[in-house]
Amino acid sequence: MHHRQSSKGFSRRTLLAATTVGVTAAGLSAAPARATTGTDKANKPSKTDKQLKKLISGMSLEEKVGQLFVMRVYGHSATAPDQADIDANLKEIGVRTAAEMIDKYKLGGIIYFAWAHNVRDPHQIADLSNGIQTAGLRQPSRIPLLVSTDQEHGIVARVGKPATLLPGAMALGAGGSRTDARAAGRIAGAELRALGINQDYAPDADVNINPANPVIGVRSFGADPAAVARLAAAQVEGYQSARVAATAKHFPGHGDTATDSHTGLPVISHTREQWERLDAPSFKAVIAAGIDSIMTAHIVVPALDPAEDPATLSRPILTGILREQLGYDGVVITDSLGMEGVRSKYGDARVPVLALKAGVDQLLNPPSLDVSWNAVLQAVRGGELTEERLDASILRILRLKTKLGLFEDPYVTGRGVDRTVGTRAHLAAADRIAERTTTLLVNKDRLLPLNRRTHKNVLVLGANPASPSLSDGPPTTVLGAALTEQGFATTVLPTGTAPGRAVIDQAVAAAEGKDAVLIGTYNVAAGSAQQALVNAVAATGVPVVTLSLRNPYDVAHLGAAQAHVAAYSWIDVELRAAVRVLAGRAEPRGKLPVPVQKADDPTQVLYPIGYGLGY
Secondary structure (H helix, E strand, O other): OOOOOOOOOOOHHHHHHHOOOOOOOOOOOOOOOOOOOOOOOOOOOOOOHHHHHHHHHOOOHHHHHHHOEEEOOOOOOOOOOOHHHHHHHHHHOOOOOHHHHHHHHOOOEEEOOOOOOOOOOHHHHHHHHHHHHHHHHOOOOOOOOEEEEOEEEOOEEOOOOOOOOOOOHHHHHHHOOHHHHHHHHHHHHHHHHHOOOOEEOOOEOOOOOOOOOOOOHHHOOOOOHHHHHHHHHHHHHHHHHOOOEEEEEEEOOOOOOOOOOOOOOOEOOOOHHHHHHHHHHHHHHHHHOOOOEEEEOOOEOOOOOOOOOOHHHOHHHHHHHHHHHOOOOOEEEOOOOOOHHHHOOOOOOOHHHHHHHHOOOEEEOOOOHHHHHHHHHHHHHOOOOOHHHHHHHHHHHHHHHHHOOOOOOOOOOHHHHHHHOOOHHHHHHHHHHHHOOOEEEEEHHHOOOOOOOOOOEEEEEEOOOOOOOOOOOOHHHHHHHHHHHOOOEEEEEEOOOOOOHHHHHHHHHHHOOOOEEEEEEOOOOOOOHHHHHHHHHHOOOOOEEEEEOOOHHHHHHOOOOOEEEEOOOOOHHHHHHHHHHHOOOOOOOOOOOOOEEOOOOOOOEEEOOOOOEOO
């Protein structure tokens, strides 16, 4: 769910100008996995190109086509899902189970989603992954699968507790530490690998220079291209040290859009020079760090391709720029082919063929696997695509599977899960990293840190956006519990993202007699109901602290608050860290990774990149 902020008054010129400121692999091996980069010779692949080419030459055309696809499937088990998931698979895919789908389509990869019931708990996920690999090794060419998911951390995480949930990209941007970014990637990668997930669609390498961006926002490390490049590369090193393929996204850069490519086709109006200066550095950096895969964006960039095809389908962008200019020869994967941004110009049968002609290797999550798979098969049989073209992509995919050690042993163990997932050491590291990201932006009359003697009774109000799977509860609940743990007497009253007059009146009444009010805000816009709530509660004279749960831009609309803290996401680890800062148990150390413009004059910067108060 993406709540779009009002973009009134944000001139692109202003925004463009504002940014010129400058673990063991799940029991598979007794020795800790080493860091690997594209040039690392120590992690020798188990199969040479010569061996892989021989394997490819023995594959049927159907196996070759299947190797290019990465598909969703319903169910917690590869062979015995619940009946409702069998029914959903039959309706959407024409098969009953993941194993049947692999048998029929000879797939190269599977993507996990929470809504598809793939990620209930760690041991179930590991068993599902093993079942998928068993089905893959049962095929004539015996090729293991890439099992993937979107585990960016922060606001995008498919695998929930008891796995470790870590700060997302913009929080790490506020922390500014390459060491923390690398450590977060290493922990995340180790836990995914233990679950049998060997390709992660992270990090997000987009540079978020548009405050009105409805789809990237806090998924980006920030608005400074050099900082994004530095932190994205560090995350890649972390993930890949755990033998999980990192995937930088969304090439050629999704950071300056006011349209969500899930629902429309964004147009990026950057000139070629602006693209080189703003969007390209982070992708150059991850390529230099040896990135295993890069995901394409369903966006139009006329300066890079005058034909105005989505980048996913653009040969000038994917082959001309990514392959030839940037020298990238790793795996290129599409963003989901079910998104409106790639479906709007061409039919579903043309999209996968055009993507391959553009230079893509992996085709992710088509709306109809049968339509897309057969379209590629027919394109080869009819001569539009050559078998050699498929072979080039399959070689890249198999090189990656070799690098990840999947041909040696694609399986994971229960012991590996217990030893790696959600360990005390990982959870403690997540707490420490989160603590270094909390950003204090306003502190009138030195209200913070809150004193437990003078401000003991605290009312918690605010929005409760849907929490990541298996969290400790909605944000107001987590904040209230954390404050109680710090010795405050806490009352919790959820007020939502659009509180009406009755709710605001209830909040004002609840504030009576309290020593302080903490309000969690979520993508506040000028004249919004959340702004009205803050104003009304502040008018009672009780000190108000606002905490932005997502975009740090909220602070521009919350002048009535006496103090403001940015958390960059509403996951438990970030909220608890923010409360430790509010209570004075930790120093606020985060610095804004994006500029915040004035609400009444967006040409003026209210808080610049690098701004952040201490105690």
